[in-house]
Amino acid sequence: MKVTVVGAGAVGASCAEYIALKNFAAEVVLIDIKEGFAEGKAMDLMQTASLNGFDTKITGVTNDYSATAGSDVAVITSGIPRKPGMTREELISTNAGIVKSVASSLIQASPNVIIIVVSNPMDTMTYLVHQATDLPKNRIIGMGGALDSARFKYRLAEALESPISDVDGMVIGGHSDTGMIPLTRLATRNSVPVSEFVSADRLEEVKQETKVGGATLTKLLGTSAWYAPGAAVSAMVQAIANDSNKMFPCSCLLEGEYGLSDISIGVPALIGANGIEQIVEIELSEEEKAALNASADAVRKTNGLI
Numbered sequence: 183m184k185v186t187v188v189g190a191g192a193v194g195a196s197c198a199e200y201i202a203l204k205n206f207a208a209e210v211v212l213i214d215i216k217e218g219f220a221e222g223k224a225m226d227l228m229q230t231a232s233l234n235g236f237d238t239k240i241t242g243v244t245n246d247y248s249a250t251a252g253s254d255v256a257v258i259t260s261g262i263p264r265k266p267g268m269t270r271e272e273l274i275s276t277n278a279g280i281v282k283s284v285a286s287s288l289i290q291a292s293p294n295v296i297i298i299v300v301s302n303p304m305d306t307m308t309y310l311v312h313q314a315t316d317l318p319k320n321r322i323i324g325m326g327g328a329l330d331s332a333r334f335k336y337r338l339a340e341a342l343e344s345p346i347s348d349v350d351g352m353v354i355g356g357h358s359d360t361g362m363i364p365l366t367r368l369a370t371r372n373s374v375p376v377s378e379f380v381s382a383d384r385l386e387e388v389k390q391e392t393k394v395g396g397a398t399l400t401k402l403l404g405t406s407a408w409y410a411p412g413a414a415v416s417a418m419v420q421a422i423a424n425d426s427n428k429m430f431p432c433s434c435l436l437e438g439e440y441g442l443s444d445i446s447i448g449v450p451a452l453i454g455a456n457g458i459e460q461i462v463e464i465e466l467s468e469e470e471k472a473a474l475n476a477s478a479d480a481v482r483k484t485n486g487l488i
């Protein structure tokens with residue numbers, strides 16, 4: 183498999199590193215607009231190969247899409263990250279133009295590519311790629327829910343005082359500070375509902391901590407996070423590479439699923455060789471349905487700005 187990662191910054195480089203560490207891709211091309219930057223990141227990462235024991239070939243190029251030709255998967259991380267105090271939505275005016283032109287260059291070089299959109303505001307950027315290109319809808323996936331669910335599990339394990347591997351949980355809805363919907367009702371510790379272990383008040387705290395997970399890290403780091411975002415993207419790329427039909431909540435173009443249309447938003451989907459193999463419609467409670475509708479309204483408002 184050949185993977186292109188656009189943007190060799192914090193998230194792009196982390197994503198390339200995790201893909202290489204998992205050793206499932208033959209080649210990763212890092213591409214950035216900043217002269218020499220992707221080349222430098224690629225060289226630095228390749229100098230970890232003998233230490234970390236991977237054979238993936240990582241190369242870097244400055245804005246030369248011919249080097250990306252024949253990519254099976256492309257990850258778009260190009261654009262600016264937020265600073266403390268900002269929302270993801272505030273990035274739209276800079277990032278929309280970047281994502282639109284990058285998607286078109288990627289498809290020109292690799293007409294059958296599967297695109298994973300990471301740049302924020304992610305649900306709107308994913309919708310923009312659907313609007314601006316002719317790629318079939320299963321080949322455009324937004325990454326948000328995989329990361330938000332990993333953060334949810336981290337917070338759940340903290341509340342339950344359990345190993346993270348004991349807990350399971352999923353976050354659907356828009357990838358925003360207010361739009362995420364951590365599904366506490368369905369979260370479990372080894373198949374036992376988490377409500378058996380912690381109070382409703384503590385679960386509400388977990389929910390709030392999860393929703394502002396990105397903002398919390400942005401405040402601590404001065405810019406947004408990269409390790410968990412890179413790991414989340416690499417897990418999705420691996421599911422495509424292995425055709426594993428693995429379920430991730432991710433931003434999918436909806437055409438009636440969950441009662442929503444003409445919007446990309448986080449819902450559970452099976453990810454395999456064709457990208458989105460199937461959108462999984464689960465039964466939501468009335469409260470969860472209302473939260474998803476409110477989240478969709480907010481995403482539509484941001485979509486109106488493109």
Ligand SMILES: NC(=O)C1=CN([C@@H]2O[C@H](COP(=O)(O)OP(=O)(O)OC[C@H]3O[C@@H](n4cnc5c(N)ncnc54)[C@H](O)[C@@H]3O)[C@@H](O)[C@H]2O)C=CC1
Binds near residue numbers: 191407
């Ligand atoms: N969906 C999600 O869950 C997450 C999304 N993000 C988003 O990912 C994006 C990247 O974040 P970071 O890597 O931290 O930022 P960064 O600033 O470290 O890296 C971005 C890179 O994009 C490059 N770039 C800008 N315009 C370009 C173009 N036209 N072509 C190629 N490269 C270009 C820049 O030169 C820079 O190296 C941000 O929009 C951030 O909000 C970050 C974390 C999680």
Ligand SMILES: O=C([O-])CC(=O)C(=O)O
Binds near residue numbers: 395
């Ligand atoms: O918080 C941000 O701006 C970056 C992001 O989407 C995340 O880490 O969830």
